[in-house]
Amino acid sequence: MVERILEEVKKRLSTQGAAEVQPPLKKEEVKKEAVVMSVSGLTEFVGTAIGDTVGLVIANVDRGLHEKMGLDKKYRSIGIIGARTGAGPQLMAVDEAVKATNSEVVTVELPRDTKGGAGHGSLIIVAAEDVSDARRAVEVALKELDRTFGDVYGCDAGHLEFQYTARASYCLNKAFGAPLGKAFGIIVGAPAAIGVLMADTALKTASVDVVTYGSPTHGNSYTNEVVLTITGDSGAVRQAIISAREVGLKVMRAMGQNPVSSTKPYI
Amino acid sequence: MVERILEEVKKRLSTQGAAEVQPPLKKEEVKKEAVVMSVSGLTEFVGTAIGDTVGLVIANVDRGLHEKMGLDKKYRSIGIIGARTGAGPQLMAVDEAVKATNSEVVTVELPRDTKGGAGHGSLIIVAAEDVSDARRAVEVALKELDRTFGDVYGCDAGHLEFQYTARASYCLNKAFGAPLGKAFGIIVGAPAAIGVLMADTALKTASVDVVTYGSPTHGNSYTNEVVLTITGDSGAVRQAIISAREVGLKVMRAMGQNPVSSTKPYI
Amino acid sequence: MVERILEEVKKRLSTQGAAEVQPPLKKEEVKKEAVVMSVSGLTEFVGTAIGDTVGLVIANVDRGLHEKMGLDKKYRSIGIIGARTGAGPQLMAVDEAVKATNSEVVTVELPRDTKGGAGHGSLIIVAAEDVSDARRAVEVALKELDRTFGDVYGCDAGHLEFQYTARASYCLNKAFGAPLGKAFGIIVGAPAAIGVLMADTALKTASVDVVTYGSPTHGNSYTNEVVLTITGDSGAVRQAIISAREVGLKVMRAMGQNPVSSTKPYI
Numbered sequence: 001m002v003e004r005i006l007e008e009v010k011k012r013l014s015t016q017g018a019a020e021v022q023p024p025l026k027k028e029e030v031k032k033e034a035v036v037m038s039v040s041g042l043t044e045f046v047g048t049a050i051g052d053t054v055g056l057v058i059a060n061v062d063r064g065l066h067e068k069m070g071l072d073k074k075y076r077s078i079g080i081i082g083a084r085t086g087a088g089p090q091l092m093a094v095d096e097a098v099k100a101t102n103s104e105v106v107t108v109e110l111p112r113d114t115k116g117g118a119g120h121g122s123l124i125i126v127a128a129e130d131v132s133d134a135r136r137a138v139e140v141a142l143k144e145l146d147r148t149f150g151d152v153y154g155c156d157a158g159h160l161e162f163q164y165t166a167r168a169s170y171c172l173n174k175a176f177g178a179p180l181g182k183a184f185g186i187i188v189g190a191p192a193a194i195g196v197l198m199a200d201t202a203l204k205t206a207s208v209d210v211v212t213y214g215s216p217t218h219g220n221s222y223t224n225e226v227v228l229t230i231t232g233d234s235g236a237v238r239q240a241i242i243s244a245r246e247v248g249l250k251v252m253r254a255m256g257q258n259p260v261s262s263t264k265p266y267i
Numbered sequence: 268m269v270e271r272i273l274e275e276v277k278k279r280l281s282t283q284g285a286a287e288v289q290p291p292l293k294k295e296e297v298k299k300e301a302v303v304m305s306v307s308g309l310t311e312f313v314g315t316a317i318g319d320t321v322g323l324v325i326a327n328v329d330r331g332l333h334e335k336m337g338l339d340k341k342y343r344s345i346g347i348i349g350a351r352t353g354a355g356p357q358l359m360a361v362d363e364a365v366k367a368t369n370s371e372v373v374t375v376e377l378p379r380d381t382k383g384g385a386g387h388g389s390l391i392i393v394a395a396e397d398v399s400d401a402r403r404a405v406e407v408a409l410k411e412l413d414r415t416f417g418d419v420y421g422c423d424a425g426h427l428e429f430q431y432t433a434r435a436s437y438c439l440n441k442a443f444g445a446p447l448g449k450a451f452g453i454i455v456g457a458p459a460a461i462g463v464l465m466a467d468t469a470l471k472t473a474s475v476d477v478v479t480y481g482s483p484t485h486g487n488s489y490t491n492e493v494v495l496t497i498t499g500d501s502g503a504v505r506q507a508i509i510s511a512r513e514v515g516l517k518v519m520r521a522m523g524q525n526p527v528s529s530t531k532p533y534i
Numbered sequence: 535m536v537e538r539i540l541e542e543v544k545k546r547l548s549t550q551g552a553a554e555v556q557p558p559l560k561k562e563e564v565k566k567e568a569v570v571m572s573v574s575g576l577t578e579f580v581g582t583a584i585g586d587t588v589g590l591v592i593a594n595v596d597r598g599l600h601e602k603m604g605l606d607k608k609y610r611s612i613g614i615i616g617a618r619t620g621a622g623p624q625l626m627a628v629d630e631a632v633k634a635t636n637s638e639v640v641t642v643e644l645p646r647d648t649k650g651g652a653g654h655g656s657l658i659i660v661a662a663e664d665v666s667d668a669r670r671a672v673e674v675a676l677k678e679l680d681r682t683f684g685d686v687y688g689c690d691a692g693h694l695e696f697q698y699t700a701r702a703s704y705c706l707n708k709a710f711g712a713p714l715g716k717a718f719g720i721i722v723g724a725p726a727a728i729g730v731l732m733a734d735t736a737l738k739t740a741s742v743d744v745v746t747y748g749s750p751t752h753g754n755s756y757t758n759e760v761v762l763t764i765t766g767d768s769g770a771v772r773q774a775i776i777s778a779r780e781v782g783l784k785v786m787r788a789m790g791q792n793p794v795s796s797t798k799p800y801i
Contacts, residue, residue: 042517042518045517048521052522054460054518056460056461058463064477065466068480080460080463081460082459082460082461082463082491084425084457084458084491109482109485111459112646113385115650118618118645118647121385121458121491123458123459123460123482123493125463157588157618191586191588191655192645193590193615193616194588196659197614199596200592200599203598203599210602216644216645216655218643222379222646247576250576251579251588254579255582256582309788311731311785312785315789315790319690319691319692319725321785321789323728323785325730325731325734329734335744335747345730347727347730349725349726349727349728350725350727351725376749376752378750379646388750390726390727390749390750392730488756
């Protein structure tokens with residue numbers, strides 16, 4: 001009994017990375033999905049990714065819908081990235097996608113979701129003049145998600161999330177007003193109380209500028225999160241995030257929780 | 268005692284509107300519930316139905332509450348239909364109820380709910396001059412729910428929902444501004460990305476008019492849904508819905524999901 | 535090592551404010567947590583309590599964050615009470631805390647949460663000139679939660695909640711506009727339909743004044759609740775609550791549910 005406790009404690013204290021947490025897909029499931037895809041022959045479907053993320057394209061958006069969605073007339077094609085779980089990971093992923101492709105972020109909407117969790121889901125629409133550009137943007141975004149979920153730490157009581165980029169682009173600018181081309185970071189704590197403490201820690205650690213401070217009823221979609229976004233010197237932004245992460249994980253553990261990375265930490 | 272229980276059960280099954288549409292209860296549960304009912308003697312309770320829907324009536328609304336709820340003075344009695352899961356099914360059901368009874372829809376409120384799912388719950392209040400009319404409206408609505416849940420397709424990643432009526436009435440008019448007496452359809456996809464694609468498909472399929480286009484932060488209660496409502500020629504509305512359903516189910520399956528009807532498809 | 539673990543556990547149980555109000559942990563969990571705590575040495579962590587409530591303090595809020603949070607300059611220290619589940623219990627608990635300590639409620643935010651349930655979570659911030667006052671306020675609040683969760687009745691279909699105080703203070707005043715020093719009660723029903731009926735019952739039972747009437751899209755954070763708050767003569771407020779509770783429990787049982795107290799009823 002005592003042995004088991006000590007083992008658990010040791011294991012817990014030594015390994016925090018936790019790559020094993022990746023929602024394991026059985027090989028069979030992957031195959032099944034592939035088969036279904038070939039059967040469906042649905043040209044609009046691009047793929048899926050972690051967080052119940054789905055990527056879709058529409059080559060020629062219906063004129064009536066085009067108007068309802070408030071799209072610019074020059075764009076015929078759109079790419080759609082939507083997820084039940086996660087806003088930050090998808091926003092970072094699409095930010096990379098618009099850097100890498102000839103596309104533009106047109107709308108960002110963040111529902112209250114995470115399937116009973118404390119946070120957001122996401123609906124991000126990118127537009128392009130050509131469908132192949134829209135599709136490429138969605139592909140790049142879906143590929144990035146494995147990485148951008150790396151510093152999302154979930155547990156029963158809530159979650160912590162950290163995102164970092166050395167150079168913010170148009171998606172982060174659209175969503176948060178991030179200065180283009182500058183280092184940018186996102187710090188999320190849920191329940192929101194933890195986010196307040198992490199925000200304080202981040203701002204005390206390094207000289208960074210606050211871009212946004214979101215709380216449940218101010219800037220969030222009634223999520224139980226505090227979301228701090230910061231910009232500044234890249235080293236300072238990273239350091240602020242790392243300190244916030246350290247304190248956030250400590251609080252979670254003090255609550256008796258075991259927060260683990262959704263994939264593999266990248267910051 | 269056993270006799271009384273069985274009698275109560277029989278009575279309840281034969282006379283109460285909602286009995287057929289209740290989620291299957293074990294016999295033991297039915298007995299227990301029936302006993303409680305006879306003990307409670309709660310005249311306000313009308314019944315329950317799928318989606319944790321509950322139907323209630325108040326014969327004489329308290330004057331202070333009457334004012335807080337913004338009810339018209341001519342109505343003393345109200346019927347209340349509330350649910351954890353579902354907005355469309357309840358709205359369609361109440362639409363039939365107000366067609367069939369001497370009652371009026373006074374408020375429609377759609378919380379963010381579905382018990383950890385991606386969508387809405389509902390709170391719909393109908394008013395009548397006489398309590399028997401209010402009760403009858405609630406009974407009709409509860410009875411309709413088994414049908415109107417028929418094209419609600421749930422799975423782990425989200426849900427799809429389709430509703431159709433050949434003749435929209437006052438509830439759909441109140442909730443969406445549906446033209447009275449015209450064919451009307453609702454198309455819902457969650458996560459919202461799927462709803463965008465279904466909306467595009469619907470509008471390309473048939474010549475219909477968009478009544479509303481709701482997305483997570485525009486017109487929805489921060490649900491992870493896109494909700495398209497359409498009107499027009501009844502054949503066109505049906506065809507648009509059927510095409511959207513086909514593409515929605517394909518995307519869900521391509522995601523590795525197995526969406527299934529909550530009861531039995533009706534469109 | 536084992537000795538040290540046990541010592542830590544003992545120390546924690548005797549010195550930490552919130553220890554008594556924590557949901558029962560298995561012995562193994564207590565040991566594990568205690569070890570982690572001694573490793574963390576986090577001065578900001580005060581404790582946890584039922585509802586995934588966490589209590590934190592910040593001795594010297596960062597100047598930039600101070601401004602973003604809109605805090606009065608005279609307050610250097612804040613106490614933070616946040617929870618995934620519950621708004622009423624935490625508001626009542628903090629109300630007692632500010633009565634008992636030299637602190638002030640500065641913000642109340644109620645996310646849409648309860649982990650897939652129908653209601654709110656909470657983020658309440660108290661401020662004090664001295665960190666020991668902020669910490670004391672958080673400690674008192676955490677201790678109160680076991681009591682204030684007493685009339686929270688949960689079940690699969692929803693929940694009922696009742697709160698009563700003979701003398702409302704600054705937290706209830708901030709959150710609802712409760713008259714200071716007067717008896718005050720909160721009545722919550724979810725799904726919201728039940729809340730309508732309970733509100734009607736409460737107001738018919740006793741001569742009380744309505745302070746607020748909240749519904750999913752009016753005054754709530756899109757929760758599936760109706761929330762009635764009342765004031766008046768202390769006997770009348772209590773009687774109104776007790777009648778509402780009776781009818782609420784009856785409806786839940788008629789729905790085939792078995793609502794049970796989260797801890798132990800106190801009203």
